[in-house]
Amino acid sequence: MTFRQFAFNNVLRNKRLYMAYFLSSLFTVMVFFTFAIFAFHPAFLEGEINNNVLLGMGIAGGIIYLFSFFFILYSMSSFLQSRKKEFGLLMMLGASSKQIRLMVFLENIIIGFFSTVSGILAGLVFAKAILLVAENVLIIDESLNFYFPTVAIVVTFLSFILLFFCISIFVSFILRTNKLVDLIKGDKQSKGEPKASVLLSILAALLLIGGYGTALYVKGATVVFAMIPVIIVVTLGTYLLFTQLSVYVIRLLKKNKSVFWRKTNMLLFSDLSFRMKDNARTFFMVAIISTVAFSAIGSLYGFQSYLTKEMKQINAFTxxxxxxxxxxxxxxxxxxxxxxxxxxxxxxxxxxxxxxxxxxxxxxxxxxxxxxxxxxxxxxxxxxxxxxxxxxxxxxxxxxxxxxxxxxxxxxxxxxxxxxxxxxxxxxxxxxxxxxxxxxxxxxxxxxxxxxxxxxxxxxxxxxxxxxxxxxxxxxxxxxxxxxxxxxxxxxxxxxxxIDYSIYEINKAFGPMLFIGLFIGIVFFVSAGSFLYFRLFTDLDEEKRKFRSIAKIGLTETELNKVVNRQVALLFFAPIVVALIHGAVALTALSRMFHYNLTVESSLVLGSFALIQVIYFLIVRFFYVKQVKRMVF
Amino acid sequence: MLKLTKVSKVYEGKVAYRALTDINLEIEKGEFVAIMGPSGSGKTTLLNIISTNDAPTSGEVLIDGKDPHKLKKNDLAKFRRNELGFIFQDFNLLHTLTVEENIVLPLTLDGTRVREMKEKAQKIAENLGIASIMNKRTYEISGGQAQRVAIARAMIHEPRLLLADEPTGNLDSKASKDVMKMLVSINEEEKTSLLMVTHDPQAASYSDRVVFIRDGKLHSEIHRGESRQAFFQKIIDMLSLMGGDGSDFSSVRV
Structure with missing residues (x-):
């Protein structure tokens, strides 16, 4: 067995372990590819669609690519985290850190290659569907027929092979081979609760209140000037909310024995605080990404309805x-x-x-x-x-x-x-x-x-x-x-x-923007979901072990359900609720800017996202509980 | 207290494997029984059946006249929590919890009042000499301390039957001695019945009676006389008789 064979077999014989990382890479490639199919459609290249739209699509493609990079990097690093023990074992057997880096690099190249290829294949399956949707949202005169997307395939393949290559080098470079004992104990040691200071917790609350207050207070054109500072303040506030305020609240709860020591609360909270550092980061990221998605889609939709409705308002006559x-x-x-x-x-x-x-x-x-x-x-x-x-x-x-x-x-x-x-x-x-x-x-x-x-x-x-x-x-x-x-x-x-013609023209011009906005918004939202999924399944083995040892002492199925349910619900809804509030405030500010009531539009957009999240939660919970139970009972 | 009649266990598979054959065993209230035997003799299977983690293929297990295997899943969990106490070779402590929280966990799951839990934890911790480490995390304490914490957790709800699976398997000889003395004193003072599976003749010599099993069948049993030293010697002799010399038995279970 040569070292290359070892690295190769390590991936192929451990399919389950690598599956999550593989799937998220595949998903990213697929998203980019579907977008490429749409963007490189011959109808656009030959047709009279204007340059602004092309530019917009170029930028959108860039955003998706950049986002893919960070998303894959994150998936990769959380995947490596869960394999600390394995690396520890290899090093104990005498593998040098150079060899381990080489192994990670090779693994990455293998996974990257296969996920790029299968992402493109999966994207081809959805190609017709996405073109149909685009055709309906866009209001274009040409119809978007299915075509064989040679350009899109080449562009996607080259971009992602490059991306995986960069990430492989990057990851194997930053993969810090710490002390052997830390690696072997890896999963047993808590990364520690982030320090919660009362001052920073109060600051978090103040920043959020201040940001919200300003966003809700300003009217008309001043909204534009207030926007950047408010975004900065609220982002900072959100970060502190998850890293400080929530830690502080959990500490308070843990100190209060009558709450903490009540039935299954102990299992729930101890786990929360144990993972708080990882959780806080994930929560922050998910909240911000979702906020961006909500606000982007909400404002595009609101803007369109504003233009058309207002036009009808001023021009009552045909x-x-x-x-x-x-x-x-x-x-x-x-x-x-x-x-x-x-x-x-x-x-x-x-x-x-x-x-x-x-x-x-x-x-x-x-x-x-x-x-x-x-x-x-x-x-x-x-x-x-x-x-x-x-x-x-x-x-x-x-x-x-x-x-x-x-x-x-x-x-x-x-x-x-x-x-x-x-x-x-x-x-x-x-x-x-x-x-x-x-x-x-x-x-x-x-x-x-x-x-x-x-x-x-x-x-x-x-x-x-x-x-x-x-x-x-x-x-x-x-x-x-x-x-x-x-x-x-x-x-x-x-x-x-x-009036009807003008609205038709607006919709036609607005269509691509709305479509691209919707696309990017959904990509962000789905990846936010994937982050949560990752967070959950990185710790799955640990969870199984924990519940198995408790079950030996005696844990009923209902109690297990209760703990797991709350744990997953908290993970899924804490950041989304924050994002929904952020989005609602942002859209209210927007409606203040235009003196136009966006309540219906915002509640429609935010409501549908909340609904999707609930469905997502139910699906993930079902599989998660099933996994845990299979191990425990 | 505990009565096994004709308990057998067959593992189904391509080749069915008979792990236990017609085991009859009775443990009196307040008795301390050790089970010994070579690797693969069925010790752990037997313990798993008694601890209700595994169901027998045939035969009957009665704990205080009741058959726990006839209970429903949720009732079984509650039964385990209230009537049985467990001590494991690898301690099985939750590292997200502190020592104190680990000890009170069975009571917490049962919904006991906080004050009562605190009092009981304090009392038992003082008895076991771990009162000073109550706020430490499990990775900050030594193996001997961890096993004492596990004993405290197993004892806090005053179970009728305490089951120990290689309690000294991960400990050095000094810590083993401490843990065994502790189990003996619990057995004597609380009148808790104790069933222990072990490889370690030293640990087994603390019990009242040692039951030997081999190839899934009861082989023989010896009772403790006056002196522990003589009992220890008898155990060693029996082990040699069963499978070559005494040094065959490693202290690590396979």
């Missing part, structure tokens, strides 16, 4: 036409005729209304304001079945600025409320109420006055046109088609606005 100021009556009339003929061409049933928008000076003189006749307003309102407005004599109703406009400072209505509108004969109109409506939105808000008062106004400073069409329901496809035609006509292009 089609809006606003001519340029310099356009003459004739041009306006010609445009309207053209729009009508396009609508007819697409056989769209639509009602049309037009009004003249008149701007007047007020008592303040400095600015002009829009004043709308009640009857005009009500004609528009009738189209979209909004409430009519009937202002009294010498009174004006203020229509609030649309909520979509991000601005700091006082709202438009507050300014308008202070103004007075002069009428003929030294009389004034006094604004008396504020309404919010979808009918005719304006940047700065406007007044609605009754028809009689309107006639008494001085002549307008300037006047404008607004023409709207409201199509019957269920004609979205035709309207999108009409919108495309408006967009092609030079003279209509910037004056006409078809």
């Amino acid at each position: 089609i809006t036409y606003n001519p340029y100021l310099k356009d003459s009556e004739a041009v306006v009339q010609e445009d309207i005729n053209e729009i009508n003929s396009i609508l007819q061409g697409e056989s769209i049933d639509a009602k049309m209304e037009a009004m003249e928008l008149n701007y007047f000076t007020t008592t303040e003189q400095s600015e002009t304001v829009l004043i709308v006749k009640a009857s005009d307003y009500n004609r528009f309102a009738a189209l979209i079945e909004e409430k009519e407005l009937h202002p009294d004599d010498k009174e004006a109703i203020i229509v609030e600025q649309s909520g979509a406009i991000i601005s700091s400072g006082p709202k438009a209505s507050e300014k308008l409320m202070k103004l007075r509108i002069p009428l003929e004969g030294d009389q004034e109109i006094v604004p008396n109420q504020v309404v919010e409506t979808k009918v005719l939105t304006s940047m700065n808000g406007y007044y609605v006055v009754n028809d009689k008062n309107f006639k008494q106004l001085s002549s307008p400073v300037r006047s404008d046109h607004s023409v709207v069409w409201q199509a019957e329901k269920g004609q979205t496809d035709q309207v999108i088609e009409a919108g495309r035609k408006f967009d092609l006509e030079k003279n209509l292009q910037h004056k006409t606005f078809a």
